[in-house]
Amino acid sequence: xxxxxxxxxxxxxxxxxxxxxxxxxxxxxxxxxxxxxxxxxxxxxxxxxxxxxxxxxxxxxxxxxxxxxxxxxxxxxxxxxxxxxxxxxxxxxxxxxxxxxxxxxxxxxxxxxxxxxxxxxxxxxxxxxxxxxxxxxxxxxxx
Numbered sequence: 001x002x003x004x005x006x007x008x009x010x011x012x013x014x015x016x017x018x019x020x021x022x023x024x025x026x027x028x029x030x031x032x033x034x035x036x037x038x039x040x041x042x043x044x045x046x047x048x049x050x051x052x053x054x055x056x057x058x059x060x061x062x063x064x065x066x067x068x069x070x071x072x073x074x075x076x077x078x079x080x081x082x083x084x085x086x087x088x089x090x091x092x093x094x095x096x097x098x099x100x101x102x103x104x105x106x107x108x109x110x111x112x113x114x115x116x117x118x119x120x121x122x123x124x125x126x127x128x129x130x131x132x133x134x135x136x137x138x139x140x141x142x143x
Contacts, residue, residue, distance in 0.1 A: 044091055044106060044118040044138070045084045052141045053102045056093050057082075067093065083109060087121025096142060104138040 043049060047063050050056040057067055060082045067080030070092065079094035088109040096102035106121070108114035114123055115136040124132045 049138050056104050089121035102140040102142050106136045
């Protein structure tokens with residue numbers, strides 16, 4: 001069984017049985033962990049969240065939301081940006097880098113710094129930034 005420190009330090013390696021327990025309790029072996037919202041909500045704009053960067057991009061493209069190549073301001077991470085016009089939402093599918101794992105993130109089309117609900121495209125109300133991030137960031141596996 002994994003130690004609490006090992007799980008907290010590397011949430012991408014949580015076995016599915018332990019991840020399921022985390023959804024219910026918010027911890028694995030007593031240590032708080034950041035399990036992806038993808039496991040909880042299962043969709044972005046009605047599209048089932050996939051487990052890898054390429055599969056997520058394919059699913060968005062197949063639904064008609066073709067991605068445009070993007071790079072972060074520091075030039076350390078690349079990805080694609082998919083516009084979901086009927087929800088006024090952007091979905092960024094990022095490769096990951098030194099500071100972040102591969103992930104999909106939902107933001108407002110009008111204000112790309114505003115995290116939004118992946119199902120509705122609306123900003124979160126009365127919620128901490130950390131809670132917003134936990135609901136709008138979907139950790140994906142690398143290629």
